[in-house]
Amino acid sequence: MEVSPGPTRPREPEFRRPDRAExxxxxxxxxxxxxxxxxxxLFVGINPGLWSAATGWHFARPGNRFWPALHRGGFTPRQLHPSEQDTLPGYGLGITNMVARASARADELTPAELVTGARTLTDKVALYRPTWVAVVGVTAYRIGFARPKAGxxxxxxxxxxxxxxxxxNPSGLNAHFTPQTLGAAFGxxxxxxxxxxxPAVG
Incomplete structure (x- = not known):
């Protein structure tokens, strides 16, 4: 997958931020x-945050580092704004979640939800047949797929x-990774x- 060089300055379209009630x-x-x-x-988030659920954009919360890491890792020629998510399939990329329901924090999910979500994800992958699946969050992966020692x-x-x-996990709450080390992990x-x-032709 070749990514052509392009401007690195992120696009910041104007949009209204959801208020507390929203x-x-x-x-x-x-x-x-x-x-x-x-x-x-196919990138797999843990579940949508409230910002994502309010806007309809994955990894939408200000401070979430998914989009910068995607660019730093070399997947996109510039940093995309969450509102540009529908351009991702043009780069051969997609986003889904292990658990569909939104919450303020991923730790609000139950282990049972993660296990059910892992089964749903498996069916989805079988249907859409991506070459790679990248789960964004090791704890959710360990619980959902019963792989307690996974790294x-x-x-x-x-x-x-x-x-x-x-x-x-690219959440701004994940202090173990800086923007630089997160970008390196994506790289x-x-x-x-x-x-x-x-792929074979014919």
């Missing part, structure tokens, strides 16, 4: 996936035929993706 009303909402058949990488990076087992990778996945042999 954020509160967004709890338990769902938002559509950004997905298509045969993507190169970051490539996983030994595939997921419904897709290669599986675990990335750090490791990008390097692995770039090392894939081209």
């Amino acid at each position: 954020l509160a009303a967004a709890a338990d909402r769902t938002i559509p996936d950004v997905i298509d058949q045969g993507l190169t990488v 970051f990076g490539p996983q030994p087992e595939p997921l419904a035929g897709a290669r599986l990778w675990v990335l750090p 490791e996945l990008r390097a692995a993706v770039a090392g894939d042999p081209p």
Whole structure:
């Protein structure tokens, strides 16, 4: 997957921020996936935050570092704004969530929800057949897939035929990773993706 060089300054479109009442009303909402058949990488968030549920954009909360890390890692030629999420399939990328319902914090989810979400994700991957699946959050992955010792990076087992990778949670609450180290983690996945042999033709 080749990414052409381009401007690195993020686009900041004008939009109205949801107010406190709108954020509160967004709890338990769902938002559509950004997905298509045969993507190169399907990124899997834990679940939508309230900002995402209120705006309809994945990883929308100010301070979430997914979009900067996606660019720093080499997946996009510039930093995209969450409102540009529908351009991702053009780069061979998509976004879904392990659990569909929105909450203020991921730790509000129950283990049962994560286990059910892992099964739903497996079915989704079997349907859409991405080459890689990147789960953004190791704790959710460990619980949902019953892999208590799983670490970051490539996983030994595939997921419904897709290669599986675990990335750090890009939430601003994750103080263990800086924007630089988070971008480097995304870059490791990008390097692995770039090392894939081209698909067979015919």
